[in-house]
Amino acid sequence: xxxxxxxxxxxxxxxxxxxxxxxxxxxxxxxxxxxxxxxxxxxxxxxxxxxxxxxxxxxxxxxxxxxxxxxxxxxxxxxxxxxxxxxxxxxxxxxxxxxxxxxxxxxxxxxxxxxxxxxxxxxxxxxxxxxxxxxxxxxxxxxxxxxxxxxxxxxxxxxxxxxxxxxxxxxxxxxxxxxxxxxxxxxxxxxxxxxxxxxxxxxxxxxxxxxxxxxxxxxxxxxxxxxxx
Numbered sequence: 001x002x003x004x005x006x007x008x009x010x011x012x013x014x015x016x017x018x019x020x021x022x023x024x025x026x027x028x029x030x031x032x033x034x035x036x037x038x039x040x041x042x043x044x045x046x047x048x049x050x051x052x053x054x055x056x057x058x059x060x061x062x063x064x065x066x067x068x069x070x071x072x073x074x075x076x077x078x079x080x081x082x083x084x085x086x087x088x089x090x091x092x093x094x095x096x097x098x099x100x101x102x103x104x105x106x107x108x109x110x111x112x113x114x115x116x117x118x119x120x121x122x123x124x125x126x127x128x129x130x131x132x133x134x135x136x137x138x139x140x141x142x143x144x145x146x147x148x149x150x151x152x153x154x155x156x157x158x159x160x161x162x163x164x165x166x167x168x169x170x171x172x173x174x175x176x177x178x179x180x181x182x183x184x185x186x187x188x189x190x191x192x193x194x195x196x197x198x199x200x201x202x203x204x205x206x207x208x209x210x211x212x213x214x215x216x217x218x219x220x221x222x223x224x225x226x227x228x229x
Contacts, residue, residue: 006126006226009134012148013183013194014098015155017205021148021213022130028218029128029227034121036131036138037101039114041092042069042083044100054100057107064113090166095178102182108191126226132186135197143224146217147196150206152179
């Protein structure tokens with residue numbers, strides 16, 4: 001039987017602050033955290049490592065079904081992601097893996113293979129889940145669904161800053177082009193397209209700090225009696 005622990009979902013395109021806000025929210029509430037995008041990135045990286053064609057849905061589904069992954073958290077809440085025993089925490093955040101993750105996510109058999117894994121994260125005292133279809137497909141009964149947005153230009157600026165801090169050379173126009181391409185792919189795919197859930201709270205983060213976004217989400221959680229659950 002699936003757990004009915006409360007869930008807060010944060011969906012939206014890349015670069016809106018989902019991961020940072022979700023991590024801080026989970027820590028504040030003392031809940032578990034699911035970075036669903038990491039699962040698709042891990043699937044993409046595994047496919048790359050094994051030379052699987054990204055047009056081969058059957059082979060990609062097999063990869064997704066047998067992903068050997070572990071999330072290891074240290075005393076400082078730093079999470080290390082292991083794929084087949086190797087630390088790939090930084091590698092899965094590259095532009096190439098992100099782009100391929102979007103391709104992997106377009107296949108229904110891959111999404112079905114990862115669906116059970118995602119739902120298994122739902123345990124007491126609660127779960128904060130971030131992704132692109134957490135509120136519309138994976139946790140449709142979540143008491144609080146949030147959809148974050150921001151302009152593509154601002155998201156590109158944030159991504160460039162993030163990559164430069166990691167020492168990766170990057171071109172703003174290329175990043176902006178990649179973001180627009182991925183947005184188009186995610187919004188128009190046949191399975192689980194990127195869109196807000198009907199009852200989602202929409203927050204535009206373009207002009208907001210991470211703290212301001214977190215405060216808004218916490219207020220929404222408090223209004224629903226989820227704080228202190």
